[in-house]
Amino acid sequence: MRRTTEDWGLFSTLEDLDFEDDLALMSRTHQQTYGQQVGLRISTKKTETMTLNVELPAPAKVNGEELCQTDNFIYLGSIIKPEGGTKEDIHSRLDKARGVFREMNNIWRSAQYSTSTKLKLYQSCVVSTLLYESECWRITETDLTKLQPFHTICLRRILRIFWSKKVTNEDLLSRCKKGDMSTIITKRRWRWIGHVLRKGPQSTTRTALHCTPEGKRKRERQKT
Incomplete structure (x- = not known):
């Protein structure tokens, strides 16, 4: 090579x-x-x-x-397409994160674990699966509307907050001491950029950061 x-x-x-x-x-x-x-x-x-x-x-x-x-x-687990592949990648990550959350149902329902422990397991197992390589996603508002509901639904199930209990998403995130998906992804991106900028000038990662593909991307039509 x-x-x-x-x-x-x-x-x-x-x-x-x-x-x-x-x-x-x-x-x-x-x-x-x-x-x-x-x-x-x-x-x-x-x-x-x-x-x-x-x-x-x-x-x-x-x-x-x-x-x-x-x-x-x-x-390496990410979908690559001529258009970028972010939408397909998000759909794939959501399916995988749902599977991980479903496999841990016994933990969410158990009274042996504290809420703090459950939230730590959620962060390390479910969120890490959902946002794998999200630092390189080209996120739109539509994408966030898919990620955010999954995040809040998982937290409500962990805290056993059912539909009859009127708790806003803001109060939910405050109780769990979690940010919304936009904030979480932004923090992950800043950490990744800091990691890249600390590398040497000939690092492949820094080359990828400034890489400009040849040609022009097709302009997306706005829906009316």
């Missing part, structure tokens, strides 16, 4: 994402030259290509075999 990225100029333009056996290559002109020299082979059955800002993409081939085209892929 070091020999390959020397030709790409990694520290001026982000060209690859790699983690153990998961590898995402982003390039217009990259030719596979070093992999076979060190005994690496590309599996055409497991490899897919995705193009950005190209109306008629030319097929990519490896050893004469054409690679399959895709409009999305999952990298």
Whole structure:
């Protein structure tokens, strides 16, 4: 990978994402030259290509075999799409967080654990699952209207506040000493930015922070 990225100029333009056996290559002109020299082979059955800002993409081939085209892929648990993939990622994270919360129903109903302990478990297990990689989401008001109700419903069930008890969301968050989803995500973003800025100037993470993809994003139509 070091020999390959020397030709790409990694520290001026982000060209690859790699983690153990998961590898995402982003390039217009990259030719596979070093992999076979060190005994690496590309599996055409497991490899897919995705193009950005190209109306008629030319097929990519490896050893004469054409690679399959895709409009999305999952990298380290996040959904990547030409449009960004935030909406799909949020939908996926909500499903996973609901599953985690459901699996812990016995804890929420138990009288053996204090409310403080339950809230700590909720924060460490459910919220961390829900907001995984939320620092990079392009959040809209519509997205927040999906995240916030899940957050308040979970807290009401933990505190056993049912519909007959008239408790506002503000009072609920105050009792739990929790912020709303907008505040929580904002804090996570500031912590992430601080972590990135403390890295060296040649860090891949800092390169990604200032990365500007080529082409133009399609303008979204406003609904009337």
